[in-house]
Amino acid sequence: MTLGELIDEYVDYKRSLGMYFRSPAVRLKAFLAAVGDVKLDAITPQQVRSHLDGTPGPITSFWFAKYQALRPFFAYAIDRNYLQSCPLPKVLPSKPPKFDPYIYTVAEVKRLLDAADSRHQSDWLLDPQTARTLILLLYGTGLRIGEATRLKLSDVDLNDQILTVRETKFFKSRLVPIGDDLAMALRSYHAYQWGSWTPTDESTFLSCRARQPIKHQTARLVFYRMRTEANVRREETARYQPRLHDFRHTFAVTRLVTWYREGKNVQRLLPHLSTYLGHARLQETTRYLNMTKELLQEASQCFLQYALPETPDE
Numbered sequence: 001m002t003l004g005e006l007i008d009e010y011v012d013y014k015r016s017l018g019m020y021f022r023s024p025a026v027r028l029k030a031f032l033a034a035v036g037d038v039k040l041d042a043i044t045p046q047q048v049r050s051h052l053d054g055t056p057g058p059i060t061s062f063w064f065a066k067y068q069a070l071r072p073f074f075a076y077a078i079d080r081n082y083l084q085s086c087p088l089p090k091v092l093p094s095k096p097p098k099f100d101p102y103i104y105t106v107a108e109v110k111r112l113l114d115a116a117d118s119r120h121q122s123d124w125l126l127d128p129q130t131a132r133t134l135i136l137l138l139y140g141t142g143l144r145i146g147e148a149t150r151l152k153l154s155d156v157d158l159n160d161q162i163l164t165v166r167e168t169k170f171f172k173s174r175l176v177p178i179g180d181d182l183a184m185a186l187r188s189y190h191a192y193q194w195g196s197w198t199p200t201d202e203s204t205f206l207s208c209r210a211r212q213p214i215k216h217q218t219a220r221l222v223f224y225r226m227r228t229e230a231n232v233r234r235e236e237t238a239r240y241q242p243r244l245h246d247f248r249h250t251f252a253v254t255r256l257v258t259w260y261r262e263g264k265n266v267q268r269l270l271p272h273l274s275t276y277l278g279h280a281r282l283q284e285t286t287r288y289l290n291m292t293k294e295l296l297q298e299a300s301q302c303f304l305q306y307a308l309p310e311t312p313d314e
Contacts, residue, residue, distance in 0.1 A: 001039070001040055001082055002037045002038065002039055002040070003031075003032055003035060003036075003037055003038055003039075003040060003043065004032055004037040006040060006073075006077060006082060007025075007028045007029065007032055007073075010028070010073055010076050010077075011024075011025045011028070013076075023065075023069075024068075024069040024073075027065065027066055027069035027070075028069055028070075028073060030051075030066075031051055031066070031069075031070065034047075034050075034051045035047050035048075035051065040077060040082055040083050041083065041084070043087050044087060045087045045088075045089065047087075048070070048087045048088055048089070049089055051066065052066050052067060052070075052089070058096065059093045059094070059095075059096055060096055060239075061095075061096055061099060063093070064092075064095065067088070067092070070088060071088060074086045074087065074088060099240065101243075101245075101246045101249035102234065102240075102241075102242040102243065102246040102249070102250075103246070103249060103250050103253055104139070104232070104242070104246065104247065104250045108230070108232045109135070109139055111230035111231070111232060112135055112226050112227065112230045112232060113132055113135060113136070114230065115225075115226045115227075115229040115230040116128045116129075116131040116132040116135065116226055117132060118229075119131075119225075119229075125208065125218050125221060125222055126208055126209075126214065126218065126219075126222050127193075127208075127209060129189055129192050129193070130189070130193065130206055130207070130208070130214070131222050131223075131226060133185060133186065133189040133206060134148060134149075134206055134214075134219065135223075135226075135247070136182060136185050137182070137186070137206070138244060138247035138248070138251075139247050139250065139251065140178060140179065140181075140182040140251075141163065141176055141178060141182070141251065142247070142248045142250075142251030142252060142255075142276070142277055143163075143165065143176070143248070144168075144245070144248060144278075145216060145219060145244045145245060146216065147165050147168060147278075148206065149204065149206055149213060149214045149215075149216070149219060150166070150167065150204060150213070151163060151165070151204060151205045151206065152201075152202070152203065152204055152205065153190075153194065153199050153203050153204070153205050154201075155205065156186060156190070156205045158183055158186055158187050158190065161177060161178050161179070161180070161183045162175050162176065162177050162178070163175070163176040163177075163178060164176075165278060168278045172278060172280070174275070174276075174278050176276065186205075189206075190205070193207065193211075194211075197211055199211070219244060220243075220244060223243075223244050227241070227242060248277070251277075252273065252277065252285070255273055256273075270282065270285065273285055
């Protein structure tokens with residue numbers, strides 16, 4: 001059996017179990033492109049390590065993402081006697097420092113929107129109105145970028161102010177209610193983008209100039225230009241700069257801070273946030289709850305009120 005044949009069998013097997021399995025499949029195809037469609041027993045540890053290391057430089061989290069895609073794949077091959085031994089390295093490198101998502105401030109979001117509004121039509125892969133609406137949608141709902149760009153016109157109910165998110169990361173659909181301000185912005189965009197066009201059943205709410213779906217790479221490139229013009233960035237020495245996905249982290253943290261300030265029971269409400277974000281387990285939600293300075297202050301104040309209740313004057 002060749003590497004390509006086993007990858008196809010393995011991906012089909014995982015998806016038959018109800019898994020979306022998109023990212024691991026992409027990483028396995030990248031491994032196939034690097035090694036070639038060779039016989040399984042011809043794959044050497046040196047080839048595997050070369051693929052994991054990639055270009056020269058420090059070990060990144062992507063090294064471990066590739067490793068986590070290959071480890072169960074080779075275990076699958078060994079369990080079925082397609083391979084006798086695993087070519088993965090026995091000793092793993094040290095993991096890189098923990099990645100901290102970027103939490104956008106209100107002022108930074110306003111600068112990003114101003115950057116979209118100030119651009120000329122010919123300077124963008126997306127219309128400025130589309131770029132602006134994409135940022136507002138991500139900031140106001142915490143959707144994943146793919147969820148936002150895949151929303152069809154029929155999924156956006158602007159009367160009841162509810163979005164229907166389909167084909168999510170965990171094969172679950174969910175309803176996402178939106179507030180009045182965001183609904184108003186989406187109505188304005190709908191009138192601009194689709195007022196004089198007749199959509200098809202496959203038309204997405206957010207679209208490029210040709211009314212075609214927005215590719216992920218296009219959204220990332222446009223956001224890079226917006227971020228540069230708005231001067232939204234980490235310090236010069238940082239390895240990672242703010243990303244579109246960081247709006248999801250920002251939404252979760254902002255929601256927590258608001259609940260703390262309103263005196264709500266955050267532990268009781270956390271499962272609601274998990275459902276809103278479309279997580280299969282509560283543990284998935286905790287990844288987004290970075291202890292920013294603002295959140296830490298609110299949580300500490302809440303704890304003090306619990307631990308040191310006021311006593312009546314004697």
